[in-house]
Amino acid sequence: MITGMALVCVRVRDQQEAYEFYVGKLGLKPTMDETIDGFRYLIVSAPEQPELPIMLVEPEAPMIDDEAARQIRTLLATGALGPGAFRTDDCRATYAELKAKGVEFVEEPEERFYGIDAAFRDPSGNHWRLTQPKPPQ
Template sequence: MITGFALVCLNVLDLDEAKTFYVDTLGFKEGIDMERDGFRWLTVYPPQQDLPMMLVVPDAPVVDGETAEQLRGLIAKGYLGLGSMATDDCWATFHELKAKGVEFIEEPEDRFYGIDAAFRDPSGNHWRLTQPKNLDAIRSS
């Protein structure tokens, strides 16, 4: 039986730039920064969770050169985003992150599941920023 996620992996274009963004700008905690056999990766953790997100550049030896180029293009265009990051106050977090230079592509908007905005990391990955509503109450109505 699957009991949850152990690790989430995110392809980025530059590890050091991604680490600075996720740790210094978004407030994630630093995890492991490791290089082995010519392959470097690192982990960061959301501020209030212990689920690590591994940041990795799609390159050899993990993928071949042609595949790496295709992945880099998709990342830069925002097609490989993972999903949504939770917040208790979407508008406040939006203003805080925008003041830090985060590129928002959609301002917060009220939706059936909560207040939601969209931003990109320095690599181009698309993220949602969501202040969720009580979905159990929505389902039962």
């Protein structure tokens, strides 16, 4: 039986650039940065959710073949990949904080049926949501 998520992989064009963004701008915590057999395992996580690590992976072997890597790089360049959403307690305040750090937002915070959310892109082009869920009723 599946009991939950163990790891999320996010494709990035450059691991070091991604590290600087996710740790330096978003405030995620590095949990692993180790090269084993030529493959760099670069893993970060949200400070309050270390049990869900995010692995920042360049599209290359041994994970995928050259053609798949080319296709993923094309999707990244066009902003077509959207890995998910980061949760926050205050979307508007987090938006202002991240925008001041140079994060590129493509949507400002807006009220929606599920809460308040905004959208931003990482340096690779990944499209992320920043979501403040409505409190349970």
